[in-house]
Amino acid sequence: MTSILVVLTAFGQGVAQPSKVHSSFKPGEVWTDTEGNHINAHGGGILFHDGTYYWFGEHKVEGKNGNKAMVGVSCYSSTDLYNWKNEGVALPVAAEGSGSDIEKGSVIERPKVIYNEKTKKFVMWFHLELKGQGYAAARTAVATSDKPTGPFTFIRSLRPHAGLWPKNATEAHKTVPIVVTDNDPKWEQKVAAGAYLQRDFEGGQMSRDMTLFVDDDGTAYHIASSEENRTLHISKLTDDYLGFTDDYVRIFPGGRNEAPAVFKKDGKYYMITSGLTGWAPNPARSAVSDDMMKGWKELGNPVRGTEDEQKTTFWSQSTFVLPIQGKKDSFIFMGDRWRPQNPIDGRYIWLPITFEEGKPVLRWQDEWKLDTSEKKQTKR
Template structure:
């Protein structure tokens, strides 16, 4: 085959549009009717809203614009760390804005997510990084309270998901020493909660250290109840630069799709620069009733714009 023929053949199989790195920090992936929807913090454009990308294979992603736009729901700045879930016949997005938590609603996972009343969940301190978990008809909101450090709490939400049920708020995790605070910071950080239930046990995935720290990493705690108490597993951290090869590996979400478990998370842009943070994916398996990531499956996600 001569060079010209080879180049023509190559051009016929390459995508028409160039792909670029998927740059979602604090990412989450929601799956509905065979399609995957990725959301996250939009880096330099985090004051505009929450973007969404779609895929049918977890490999090729398409930029679909904003799922939630500033002005259509609570918040003027800092749209961070969303989670999307289905409840009844609607789709909901729990997200951070103005360092508060709000929940918007849509008829479709692509959005638009809106609020009739632009309001946040009540709280006595700054609240970020929401994750809603349903158990026996009750909705538990795992989140971070920015008070004497970034500490992870949970509390039961009322039926319309607008406030906490009195008396249900409970602290789950606060950062300790060792890998959870490698710089010995006076403001320890535990954040980015995700909770799953498997075989009757509850697993809380969380991230520690400031996200700008190269040692930002993911640990797991387990419990017999959605309220805890949560016990750290001895294998922590389960995801870090030491098994991903990338600085700042953390703050993501668990995905189960077509019989496989995954963790989607962000890493630093490169070894010298933190942002914009890149979105990556790793497979997990269950070993002796505990999740274990598979470093050989680590891959950086890429996207095209329609």
């Protein structure tokens, strides 16, 4: 029997929607869970474990507080990637007045979960901004659970690598101060040269938009936008995935990259990022390397389509690249269409990644299925 449920529109009004079984992806449309409610897992990432996909994301609410963490990190499960069951709140925020770093009203963004084969623990990292501080804290945070659906237990937040230079730091970074003054006409160049790397040396490096990647040998990496979002930092995590080793590097200094998403194909590491324009969409970027910790080369905008589509990445921002289980070299680009005026109504843009001349490529498809991901679909 078909049930009728309420889905919130961009204006917060209730519109009756029938729950249904999904058999394809329809990027940009309201994507309902198995109960008929709009999936609430923004800025998310996916873990595949024991035959099931788990989608973790930011639980948004209506109105002016919609982009603050009022509930926590949500979790959904699926075996086919089309139909998702709401598993509830995997990591709840702490109570108001508790003084916790993840107190209700803080900012929790881009949660990613990986599984540690040695400890048998599920480990979640996320970008955290402390309550009442806007985006000044620029911290990363970690939580763990014995089950993929949680509940996760918050461990700590931090700015990583306090008192440590990146492996590719120069002697000048360590010994020649770079001074940046107000209204400095060379501000961007000095930041790229390492001004904020030096500034944050003692207290730890900034960490905002982030993702995780586990390599074939089990090594886990934390990739984050640092230095006031001007430079990406790639860090090796400890064997238990609960902390940082001393091994980290800067890549694309001054490149203004956000929203990193990393995947591996044919022994090469690929990265898709966005530019730096706040909630507004911008042209995606892509890059490749033979080594996670060095040698990254830019490949340009992966989007193929109209000028508007290329300029806006189909009006979305990257959050994760999902390898499709059982389909060799098949990957899904996951992006978000942010709606900052009513964040709960944000939409999901999932598209297949194809390759041309060794470069990842994204093309718009109104509707597509896993078994037709490499075929041309209806063009918008």
